[in-house]
Amino acid sequence: MSPIHVIISGASSVGKSTLVDECIQRFSQDKKLKYKKFQRIQEVARTVLNRLKLTGKDLQHYIQTKNSNAFCRTQEQIIKEQVSYFDKHKESNYLSDRSGFDALAYVNLYLNDKQSAQRIFDAPTFQHLIDQCRLGLIFIVQPQEELQAQNDGMRIVPSYREQVEYTQVLEYWYQQAQLPYFVIADLDMTKRVEFIHEHINGRFHWSSSGMSIPLCLPFHLDKPKDSSCIRYIGILDKQNLRISYEKYDANRLVEKYDPSCSKNKFLSIA
Secondary structure: OOOOEEEEEEOOOOOHHHHHHHHHHHHHHOOOHHHHOOEEEOOHHHHHHHHHOOOHHHHHHHHHOOOHHHHHHHHHHHHHHHHHHHHHOOOOOEEEOOOHHHHHHHHHHHOOOHHHHHHHHHOHHHHHHHHHHHOOEEEEEOOOOOOOOOOOOOOOOOOHHHHHHHHHHHHHHHHHOOOOOEEEOOOOHHHHHHHHHHHHOOOOOOOOOOOOOOEEEEEOOOOOOOOEEEEEEEEEEOOEEEEEEEEEOOOOEEEEEOOOOHHHOEEEEO
């Protein structure tokens, strides 16, 4: 069966890692999802910073001294590591507490350097990351003023205003990649976990006024035990919605919903 990849993005200190932990615990007790055995992909940035012997103070120093080369190199190392983790776990079900887009947004926001961010975005490594994310479920956690950013010495500690600006930049780059995402706006952790749980089970609400069309939205539904499939909603324009179904087995079969809705049937194509 096709693995389920859940990617949680957002500003520093919005609760991404905690949310991953809570989801893992909830899913392990769910009668359907406990067999998925979700893996954690967490704190990739911390792993890279430890290896490079850098701290949040070093990153702040790069920003204050306008050392864009050093700051960009660090973020590119984080992106490269994230790609490596995603490749390593591509056959597994996983929840990740960030993606390479988070590092890209840091370059854009804190250096105020969209040109460098675009260079990183266009590079083969980041394009591979986009392909990795394309069939995943991406969630962006909105900042909450009630949550205070914590200084653990390993991160840039943002103000609430910076968290909001960062989130806007993050959404911009996901839109540039034409990757659909779901916004988690609730502060309550139980509701956050339930929101992700419902999306995994195919019940979702998606909206983004800035997303370009045409667009392909992947979603997962309950699958027969003997097959593996991914479904898509393709939005070609406001009047033309198309549902497609891909079944992966020995003989791959692709079925597309008849746009005319004639007899509500699926059309099979080779």
